Amino acid sequence: MSGYTAPHCGSLRASDDGREVELYGWVARRRDHGGVTFIDLRDRWGAVQVVLRHADAQLRLEYVVRVRGKVSLRPKGSENPKIATGQVEVVAEELEVISESEPPPFPIEDAEEADEKTRLEYRYLDLRRPRMTRMLQLRNRVNRVIRDYMEEREFIEVETPILTRSSPSGARDFLVPSRLHPGEFYALPQAPQMLKQLLMVSGIQRYYQIARCFRDENLRADRQPEFTQLDLEMSFCDEEDVFALVEGLFARLWKETIGVDIAVPFPRLDIKESFLRYGTDKPDLRYALEIADLGEALGDTRAVIFRSVLDGGGVVRGLAVPGGRDMSRRELDELVTLAKGAGGQGLAWVPGGTLDKHLAADEVAAIKRLTGAGEADLVLIAADRRRKAETVMGLVRQEIARRRKLIREGEWRFLWINPTYLFEEDDQGHLTYAHHPFTRPFAEDMPFVEERPYDVRAHAYDIVCNGYELGGGSLRIYDPAMQERVFQLLGMPLDLIRERFGTLLTAFTYGVPPHGGIAPGIDRIVMMLGGTDNIRDVIAFPKTQSMADLMLGAPSEVDQSQLDELQVKVVARKKPDS
């Protein structure tokens, strides 16, 4: 069999006219005219028309065949401009069926998408579809461009363990029981965070890794339990170095995969402003809609719904919908459902809503002014606790853009969310770290950390494009006094610090370079480049929303003997809280 050196079905062109070739591939389509039969023979590179004049073999779709024959220009007028090989055809002289195929459970073509459940069960067939093959090739290309780019800048790829120890970020760990240490567990890495910092102490200076990461959290359209990051870290750098490095990488990726020039440097946006204006920390800037804070306009309002929220420390936010006066009651109700589905109280609107009779004229005027609403516009309003109001308005903003076709397709609006802030409030209203406890604060903000801890900025940054968070990172603390101060502010007891971060802190006593890094998510990058909003499209063997692998049947029960060996006992089977 000489398929390895044989020409590819999808690569034949007019210049191959007259060539004797041997082709291997799958029967993608068959057009039987009795005396003459055409088949489209498909391989990874595409498909070419094969002409069979004495078809004695019974060919069915997806049969694997070998064809020997001569490439020739198609007869005048029968060229097919729709396909890359459309100028030529291969006149078969010899045909061999290598492997037969049952009719596939769904058509192996791009035109019609089968139910995703079936696609995942027969993923190996789904990946035969040209669209999916293209996604895998795109992903490969992205990985190669990344490696080229990083190597050129003298980064070296270092592999870190998959069987590791729980890391200091906040997600749930996947655990692996240890046979040799009964009752103890490895954790799969949520990210190689601590290890890459240790590599900086090792003097690697420029590290990167195309690293698999694992987080046992609930899934979304752009989230899988295992995913891949370009994990990188560098010594003796500041934020500008990281920004320039990453901007250069993205420019190169976009250029070399889809031929697009993107504008660098990327603009920067303070995270608080992002939440205020866009209701999210990953704004899509391909449309202009901006949210306004209406607290100022309603300071003395007698409208009860606003009064109670504002008095309770909540906020009122509004968004002008361009031409929104034409929205139907039904459409507005759907938006209210959206808001409630997100846990909000609902939505109000002016004019035309029940609010009209409760608001003073000057309040309506102020609302219009703050949101920039014109005569034909409708202002949608959410009143709630700050975080909730922002989430709701962010979703509404997105939905309005979608429905009213305000998204400028084809644009790539990259930006940095920077600066961010060191601390956040947790559920109990206590101070906690927004990123991880090694994130470097702005030194000049530290003097007021006691009075206004939430205003202390951090040298941390997220890269965002078209509404997707593509990665995040920070500069790290390398000064022991600063580190101690942060731990102290977090109120972390010494033994907890020692237990969780002891290795790193000890390492830092042996000469630590200032360092920082970032970790762009490769799956999402490929999603963007591949023009899909489904992360499963860019992963060869993904899991469902309930974390099942429908093809392999994972997770599964295991033999009792395996559990015995691990000294693991299943106590009860009940649905977990999620």
Next chain:
RNA sequence: GGUCCCGUGGUGUAGCCUGGCCAAACACGCGGCCCUGUCAAGGCCGAGAACGCCGGUUCGAAUCCGGUCGGGACCGCCA
């Protein structure tokens, strides 16, 4: 933990709101026959689903109700 959408032959859809005309329609695929230039080939013939599962309402359910399982989107979660 919550909200929402979906589940009909191998595949994609229609029917479901307004129960009976639905042992369910159409297209592709599948089986057979015809056809020497098509490319979503075409023509003729044929097989194939009691409508995810369980229960209820009803004289009667794919259609209504409840539960359950599975897939998907989102909030919480991931930070």
